[in-house]
Amino acid sequence: MTSIRGARERARIELTAAIKDEARRQLAAEGAAKLSLRAVARELGMASSAIYRYYPSRDELLTALIVDAYDAIGEAAESALAPAVAPTPSAPAAPSAPSTTRDLIACWVDVCRATRAWALAHPHEYALIYGSPVPGYSAPQTTTGPAARVAGALISLVREAHRTKGLAVPVLPAALRAEAERLAADVAPDLPPAVGIALATVWAQLFGLISFEVFGQFNRVVEERDAFFAHAAAGLAREVGLTGP
Amino acid sequence: MTSIRGARERARIELTAAIKDEARRQLAAEGAAKLSLRAVARELGMASSAIYRYYPSRDELLTALIVDAYDAIGEAAESALAPAVAPTPSAPAAPSAPSTTRDLIACWVDVCRATRAWALAHPHEYALIYGSPVPGYSAPQTTTGPAARVAGALISLVREAHRTKGLAVPVLPAALRAEAERLAADVAPDLPPAVGIALATVWAQLFGLISFEVFGQFNRVVEERDAFFAHAAAGLAREVGLTGP
DNA sequence: GTCTATACCCCGATAGAC
DNA sequence: GTCTATCGGGGTATAGAC
Structure with missing residues (x-):
């Protein structure tokens, strides 16, 4: 049980890091003013709505x-x-x-x-x-x-x-x-x-x-x-x- | 004739200035990255396409x-x-x-x-x-x-x-x-x-x-x-x- | 926690009538 | 020079199924 919880937590941490990495890539390409949750999600292969579980805005x-x-x-x-x-x-x-x-x-x-x-x-x-x-x-x-x-x-x-x-x-x-x-x-x-x-x-x-x-x-x-x-x-x-x- | 040309020219100069003024207002509100010709036109009551006669991009x-x-x-x-x-x-x-x-x-x-x-x-x-x-x-x-x-x-x-x-x-x-x-x-x-x-x-x-x-x-x-x-x-x-x- | 679907907004740029 | 209409994109954010 702890291992499952640990695995889930680890997955969450890794996805959070992946989101930030992709966001940094977008920062370089488009600038902070145009940073877009949708584009991050698209690039990560997730639905745009899924990302709101990680960053609410x-x-x-x-x-x-x-x-x-x-x-x-x-x-x-x-x-x-x-x-x-x-x-x-x-x-x-x-x-x-x-x-x-x-x-x-x-x-x-x-x-x-x-x-x-x-x-x-x-x-x-x-x-x-x-x-x-x-x-x-x-x-x-x-x-x-x-x-x-x-x-x-x-x-x-x-x-x-x-x-x-x-x-x-x-x-x-x-x-x-x-x-x-x-x-x-x-x-x-x-x-x-x-x-x-x-x-x-x-x-x-x-x-x-x-x-x-x-x-x-x-x-x-x-x-x-x-x-x-x-x-x-x-x-x-x-x-x-x-x-x- | 010169007066008509003069009037037209003056109108063009004034509109150009008005466009820049509105653009500066938007700069303050949204930042340079989001400066939008459409929004400038909208605020000035013109069609979005009309503004391209003044600034081609x-x-x-x-x-x-x-x-x-x-x-x-x-x-x-x-x-x-x-x-x-x-x-x-x-x-x-x-x-x-x-x-x-x-x-x-x-x-x-x-x-x-x-x-x-x-x-x-x-x-x-x-x-x-x-x-x-x-x-x-x-x-x-x-x-x-x-x-x-x-x-x-x-x-x-x-x-x-x-x-x-x-x-x-x-x-x-x-x-x-x-x-x-x-x-x-x-x-x-x-x-x-x-x-x-x-x-x-x-x-x-x-x-x-x-x-x-x-x-x-x-x-x-x-x-x-x-x-x-x-x-x-x-x-x-x-x-x-x-x-x- | 992820998905699809949706509501409702935005943009740059061009075509063609007037 | 201005208009309407249009193409083809973009966005935030939520609802509800799975």
Whole structure:
């Protein structure tokens, strides 16, 4: 009995995955706005009505794809920071870890590079999460956690730099003091408030660089994209306060 | 006779404008991917077939909207730089114009602010040009000119700074020397090559900041957006080499 | 949980009358 | 230049049999 229940559950899980795979294929072909449950079902050889047992509406499927994409790009970013920082903030690395400042800047660039590499390899899923909002769709709260993972990776690097005294705190105009306090309390209470502002800034700038490349704005403008990006990412590290050796 | 031809021409121009207006309304409601000639015609009270006399296909209408959007955001950017720099590069301002370096940084921030203000006021048209590419649509070459206007405004400011010795030329890694030469030859042969790389970088970063705000990525993260953006834009000015007083 | 059938909507594009 | 009519597709979502 448990085996039957297990088999059924397994079948359901596999079909759910197959639906998402096919949906991703359609995302690439037609874009998120035209993602259609019918077409997914057709391609999978099911009746259009059968798919509603798995996703009760088009928006639920879209949400699943968005969460998957945020998780995937977040995981790409996190895996690039493994050498320099403990993967889970809840299990702080032994403070004996000998990470030097030079390591941290290189690691910052690696995290940026890994994020960019995922985006270039999955342009349509990237567009789903960092491109134009899908008209008529509003992402539920469940997406905010996964959405924060790339930023979390960047923050953990800055935190590590702060711990090892490798962080130059940026200056801040008076008009942003209150905002900085609020932001720091939300995302990194252990860091100087000015760092939160700098992080939000370079966070948006990083995705500006990636989006311009993925969306084609650099076509016939920037050609040596790898070197260009690495240079820009190092600039962002400096801007956020990571200091070189 | 000329008056009849004139009247006909005027009617055609007015209807063309009405079609674009309605299409922009639909852009806001449904997104570019679902822009439909039929729906535009319906809303205008015409038969769906009549609209083909004005735009022979959906893509032609889309192209018209894209060109209009690039022109509008470009004009917004250019009008903010009027005080510091001659509007048309072909008519160089009298070199007596007493623009100081301080003026140029303030003007840079104003250009960024004007660009952002247009984007926030026209989010759907902004998404059309700086968001995800429209699936199945490929922009023709005619869009590249208007697309370069915002960047052109930024370049003209940097050129003015260079002319008045207010530009610090950024350092450049060896891996980017060739790319810098090529890029500079294309967009600003009169400026040091390293400046072209810096310009491309801050250009993408500027739109990263704007896109995050327009597309909602700053929701519940950055609240004091005006001050935050002004601070970031000033940072970009520094990054590109504009030096303060 | 899957199927067929159905109601009711949408689209791009063209033909041919007026 | 505008109309009606039409071709040939597409979609969401539900009802009810198996």
